Amino acid sequence: xxxxxxxxxxxxxxxxxxxxxxxxxxxxxxxxxxxxxxxxxxxxxxxxxxxxxxxxxxxxxxxxxxxxxxxxxxxxxxxxxxxxxxxxxxxxxxxxxxxxxxxxxxxxxxxxxxxxxxxxxxxxxxxxxxxxxxxxxxxxxxxxxxxxxxxxxxxxxxxxxxxxxxxxxxxxxxxxxxxxxxxxxxxxxxxxxxxxxxxxxxxxxxxxxxxxxxxxxxxxxxxxxxxxxxxxxxxxxxxxxxxxxxxxxxxxxxxxxxxxxxxxxxxxxxxxxxxxxxxxxxxxxxxxxxxxxxxxxxxxxxxxxxxxxxxxxxxxxxxxxxxxxxxxxxxxxxxxxxxxxxxxxxxxxxxxxxxxxxxxxxxxxxxxxxxxxxxxxxxxxxxxxxxxxxxxxxxxxxxxxxxxxxxxxxxxx
Numbered sequence: 001x002x003x004x005x006x007x008x009x010x011x012x013x014x015x016x017x018x019x020x021x022x023x024x025x026x027x028x029x030x031x032x033x034x035x036x037x038x039x040x041x042x043x044x045x046x047x048x049x050x051x052x053x054x055x056x057x058x059x060x061x062x063x064x065x066x067x068x069x070x071x072x073x074x075x076x077x078x079x080x081x082x083x084x085x086x087x088x089x090x091x092x093x094x095x096x097x098x099x100x101x102x103x104x105x106x107x108x109x110x111x112x113x114x115x116x117x118x119x120x121x122x123x124x125x126x127x128x129x130x131x132x133x134x135x136x137x138x139x140x141x142x143x144x145x146x147x148x149x150x151x152x153x154x155x156x157x158x159x160x161x162x163x164x165x166x167x168x169x170x171x172x173x174x175x176x177x178x179x180x181x182x183x184x185x186x187x188x189x190x191x192x193x194x195x196x197x198x199x200x201x202x203x204x205x206x207x208x209x210x211x212x213x214x215x216x217x218x219x220x221x222x223x224x225x226x227x228x229x230x231x232x233x234x235x236x237x238x239x240x241x242x243x244x245x246x247x248x249x250x251x252x253x254x255x256x257x258x259x260x261x262x263x264x265x266x267x268x269x270x271x272x273x274x275x276x277x278x279x280x281x282x283x284x285x286x287x288x289x290x291x292x293x294x295x296x297x298x299x300x301x302x303x304x305x306x307x308x309x310x311x312x313x314x315x316x317x318x319x320x321x322x323x324x325x326x327x328x329x330x331x332x333x334x335x336x337x338x339x340x341x342x343x344x345x346x347x348x349x350x351x352x353x354x355x356x357x358x359x360x361x362x363x364x365x366x367x368x369x370x371x372x373x374x375x376x377x378x379x380x381x382x383x384x385x386x387x388x389x390x391x392x393x394x395x396x397x398x399x400x401x402x403x404x405x406x407x408x409x410x411x412x413x
Contacts, residue, residue, distance in 0.1 A: 057295075059139040060302040060320035062089050064340050065126040067201075067216055068194040073119050077199035077218045080340050080397065082317070088194075092123055093140055095187050099157055099166045100133065101142030102181035106150065106168075109177045114167050115203050115213070120160035121188050126214070127153050128342075128396070129321055130171045135295040147178065154214060159184030169214070202383070210387040212394040217383050224408040225370040227338050227399055231277035232312045232365045234262055238273065244307035245281045245358065247271055277365040279308070286328075287355035294323050294330060301332035301351035304358050309334065309348040314367040318348045329354035338368050341408055344398040374408055386412035 066078045066088045078088045118124065130151040137144045152168035159165075164182040169175055198220065203213040242248045247266045254264045260275040268285030298320065310318040319337040323330055330353050336343040343366075352360040376382070376397065386395045393412035400409050 057138045057299060058302060058306070060298055060305075060334070061127055061129060061131070062086070063125040064128045064337075065124075065216055066092070067124040067199055068191045069118065069120070069122050069124070070191060070194065070196065071121050071188065072196075074196035075199040076194040076197050077216050079216070079218075080222070080224055082339050085340050092190060095123070095157060095164070095182065095190055096125065096155070097137065097140030097142040098182045099164050099178075099180045100137040100140060100144055100147075103144060103147055103166050103178035104180070105146045106176035106178050109175050111173070111175050111213070113177065114156065114169070114175045115201075117158040117160065117165065117167065118156060118201065120158045121184075121191065122156060122158035122160075122164075123187070123191060124156045124214075124216075125154065126216075127155075129153055129319075131320075132294045132298075132323075133168065134293075135298055138295060150176065152176075157182075157187060159187045208383050208387060210391040211383055212392055215383065215394050217379050217395075219378065219380055222376040222379055222397070223373040224341055224376060224397055225339065225373050226402065226408070227315075227343075227406040228369045228371055228404075229406055230314075230367045230369075232367055234260075234273045234275065237277075237279065237312055237365055238262075240311040241271060241273060241279050241281075241308050241363070244304050244311070245269070245271055245361070279361075279363040279365065281358065281361040281363075283357070283359045286359055287357050289328075290355045292329065292353065292356060294325070296356070297330035297332055297353040298323055300353050300356065300358060301330075301334075301349075301361075304351055304361060305332075305334045305349040305363075308361075308363045309336075309365060312365050312367055313348070315339075315370050316343065316366070316368040321347075326352075328352075329359065336366060336368065338370065338399060338406075342396070342398050343368070343406065344400050344411070368406075371405065376408060377410060382410040386410065 062085060064079065066085065068076045078084050130153050133147055133150045133152060134144055150168065152170055154169040156167040157164050158167065162184055164180045164184055164187050166178040166180050167175060197218060199216055199218040201213065202208040202211040202215040202217060205217065208217065242251055242264065247264055250264055250266045254262055256262055262273045264271040269283045272280045305318045313336060316336045316338045318334045321335045322333045332351050332353060333347060334349040336346060336348045346364055346366060348364055350362045351358055383395050386393055390412045395410060395412050397408045398411045399406040
């Protein structure tokens with residue numbers, strides 16, 4: 001027994017000596033620093049939104065005009081306010097998602113059929129950008145099973161019968177009608193509380209026969225805030241831009257150029273941040289080819305745009321302005337919107353997507369702050385001038401350079 005106990009004591013002593021030696025060597029080599037840093041990173045709770053952002057579909061735009069038509073046929077338009085647009089859209093988006101998800105095979109119809117239907121109780125949405133309907137339905141949590149490759153910037157839900165009818169207008173002006181399984185009574189309940197504000201479509205007003213027929217004209221004053229604009233510095237933008245393009249681990253792997261540009265070099269990719277608020281990301285080693293849908297390209301580009309330009313834009317929002325198929329993949333563009341009004345002359349981001357990843361991106365960094373309201377020419381008068389300048393055009397306000405900042409002005413396009 002005594003001999004066995006002595007052996008155990010010797011074993012214990014050897015273990016202590018070996019452990020102490022391992023700690024000493026680990027401290028010298030920095031092994032434990034790396035280990036504990038790695039353990040801390042893996043155990044540190046991650047923000048739920050950061051992980052969720054990679055899998056959930058996030059809308060890249062919302063409608064800039066919503067028109068609610070009541071049982072009486074009178075209309076209420078909602079525009080030129082993020083808060084007001086968010087409120088009405090979040091109330092009606094489930095109805096739109098249900099209609100898209102249950103839509104029948106589309107049927108081409110003359111425009112006059114849509115114009116007649118717009119007199120029924122319902123809702124009209126104008127996104128001001130052609131959207132793949134499969135992408136829009138995905139943002140709304142549904143899936144279109146009978147509509148393939150359709151794009152539209154304008155949609156309507158009308159409830160003249162027992163079920164809702166979905167209408168959409170393509171960029172060439174062609175109109176499609178889809179029956180749905182959504183109950184009209186449910187849609188009418190959602191819109192019952194909206195009070196008319198005199199809004200009408202141009203096709204209802206003979207004085208505006210030369211304007212785009214689905215332009216919305218609302219009487220009364222139009223108050224839109226002026227906007228101040230600033231350029232985020234490279235130091236302010238560094239963290240967001242590196243994170244947006246997955247280069248945060250390479251923050252120390254950078255060098256300055258003579259003009260003040262800072263270049264970050266990753267594994268087969270570079271990011272340049274220029275002094276004037278521009279940034280360019282490029283993959284020097286493109287990923288392998290992989291087929292993509294427009295929706296997948298918009299999701300990938302949208303994440304990068306929101307994390308870069310969108311993280312630094314102040315009271316503005318980045319807004320999808322186009323998606324174009326090119327030989328290797330897609331080019332997805334984004335602009336800035338302030339209070340539902342487009343900022344003219346500045347593209348927030350142009351992002352090329354290839355092989356399921358961003359291959360190149362140009363970001364224009366701007367930060368916007370709203371100021372005092374500007375009283376624009378009333379919409380009926382502006383519409384009369386617009387149809388003379390560009391028959392068939394669509395009237396809309398846009399922010400233009402006003403010297404000390406940006407001011408809203410009517411444009412037609």
